[in-house]
Amino acid sequence: MSEDVNPFESLQEQIDDAAAYLDVPEDVLTRLKNPERVLETNLTIEMDDGSLQTFRAYRSQFNGDRGPYKGGIRYHPGVTRDEVKALSGWMVYKCATVDIPYGGGKGGIVVDPRELSDGELERLTRSFAKELRPIIGEDQDIPAPDVNTGQREMNWIKDTYETLENTTAPGVITGKAIESGGSEGRVEATGRSTMLTAREAFDYLDKDIEGATVAVQGFGNAGSVAAQLTQEDLGGKIVAASDSSGAVYNPDGFDVAALKEFKTRTGSLTGYENATEEFTNEDLLTLDVDLLIPAALENAIDGDLARDVQADVIVEAANGPLTPDADDVLTERDVHVFPDILANAGGVTVSYFEWVQNRQRFYWPESRVNDELERHIVEAFEGLVDAYETNDLPNYRTAAYVVAIERVVKAYDEAGTWP
Numbered sequence: 001m002s003e004d005v006n007p008f009e010s011l012q013e014q015i016d017d018a019a020a021y022l023d024v025p026e027d028v029l030t031r032l033k034n035p036e037r038v039l040e041t042n043l044t045i046e047m048d049d050g051s052l053q054t055f056r057a058y059r060s061q062f063n064g065d066r067g068p069y070k071g072g073i074r075y076h077p078g079v080t081r082d083e084v085k086a087l088s089g090w091m092v093y094k095c096a097t098v099d100i101p102y103g104g105g106k107g108g109i110v111v112d113p114r115e116l117s118d119g120e121l122e123r124l125t126r127s128f129a130k131e132l133r134p135i136i137g138e139d140q141d142i143p144a145p146d147v148n149t150g151q152r153e154m155n156w157i158k159d160t161y162e163t164l165e166n167t168t169a170p171g172v173i174t175g176k177a178i179e180s181g182g183s184e185g186r187v188e189a190t191g192r193s194t195m196l197t198a199r200e201a202f203d204y205l206d207k208d209i210e211g212a213t214v215a216v217q218g219f220g221n222a223g224s225v226a227a228q229l230t231q232e233d234l235g236g237k238i239v240a241a242s243d244s245s246g247a248v249y250n251p252d253g254f255d256v257a258a259l260k261e262f263k264t265r266t267g268s269l270t271g272y273e274n275a276t277e278e279f280t281n282e283d284l285l286t287l288d289v290d291l292l293i294p295a296a297l298e299n300a301i302d303g304d305l306a307r308d309v310q311a312d313v314i315v316e317a318a319n320g321p322l323t324p325d326a327d328d329v330l331t332e333r334d335v336h337v338f339p340d341i342l343a344n345a346g347g348v349t350v351s352y353f354e355w356v357q358n359r360q361r362f363y364w365p366e367s368r369v370n371d372e373l374e375r376h377i378v379e380a381f382e383g384l385v386d387a388y389e390t391n392d393l394p395n396y397r398t399a400a401y402v403v404a405i406e407r408v409v410k411a412y413d414e415a416g417t418w419p
């Protein structure tokens with residue numbers, strides 16, 4: 001894991017790599033590589049012991065050419081301004097890859113949520129919602145969950161916004177609980193698109209996913225659901241999984257539902273009785289498996305580690321898990337990497353469905369959500385491989401960016417110039 005690679009520079013490099021195959025004027029390229037605006041603010045809240053504590057928070061609105069800014073809010077001690085900028089840019093190109101009518105945004109608070117009580121977290125979340133209120137809205141900027149946030153935080157943000165605005169506007173935020181206007185299938189959506197991308201990738205590469213060995217780094221919402229669906233729907237064999245406590249391994253494959261239950265009960269994967277071995281996250285990333293799913297944070301695989309990766313196919317459930325150096329090494333070594341902006345796009349795609357349902361006040365059954373999601377991911381996959389083959393591109397990430405940049409630039413051109 002490489003701490004010193006700046007994700008914002010990685011994003012800019014990825015855009016440059018793709019723009020080299022497109023006829024994008026230099027001035028437009030500058031626009032494609034930089035956020036339109038970034039809110040940086042202090043949130044001061046009262047802690048349970050009566051003291052005050054101040055937390056740094058950000059919201060980056062990267063690009064709104066294709067629609068309202070869209071993207072999650074993460075709570076993590078490692079959040080930085082540049083990380084949030086990068087994540088907001090990835091959202092722009094993610095929404096364009098799967099062709100949903102949004103721009104990109106992202107927010108974050110520098111906090112370790114495990115150190116706060118529920119009451120403190122609620123005050124912190126409502127304080128952020130109050131700061132965000134002037135710049136978010138159903139047609140302006142629509143936040144959602146990300147690392148360490150979920151339905152509970154989204155419900156608080158919706159309630160704060162609606163109370164201050166004296167209205168009902170469930171579409172101001174997505175990833176809500178069902179009773180608060182959430183969508184069926186939203187919780188599983190990121191893992192589901194990861195599974196669908198793996199299915200399409202193996203099919204495209206003429207490889208068998210049934211019985212294929214799979215390692216999953218990160219066992220949060222995205223990783224655990226991707227593992228479970230890859231096992232249950234595709235017959236993949238999940239031989240290794242990890243979280244921040246370490247990795248567990250069993251060459252015969254885990255029953256993922258039981259492993260998830262263990263993690264929920266004990267708080268970590270290590271110590272699981274059906275594991276034959278335990279090792280580090282880094283060992284997991286270099287296991288000899290058919291499919292590797294990085295589902296944790298950015299920069300999990302850098303150039304050095306990439307030389308030791310033995311997987312044939314990588315499907316990215318996390319945002320930005322590979323550094324540009326890692327991409328170069330893996331391209332050179334013919335490892336097939338299917339990028340985050342396609343593979344984990346299920347989350348924001350079902351957020352889009354949630355927003356559509358909120359706007360129409362008409363709710364869909366889960367089967368409709370999953371069918372529409374599958375259609376979007378399969379069509380996006382086909383668009384990506386078409387761009388890859390037609391333009392003879394070096395890898396699938398560049399192909400995704402070529403498709404996405406073309407869409408963003410088209411919307412920008414069509415809008416014309418405003419003084």
Ligand code: GLU
Nearest residue numbers: 071072144146347348351
């Ligand atoms: N945080 C998720 C992502 O990185 C979902 C964003 C959303 O639903 O707006 O794609």
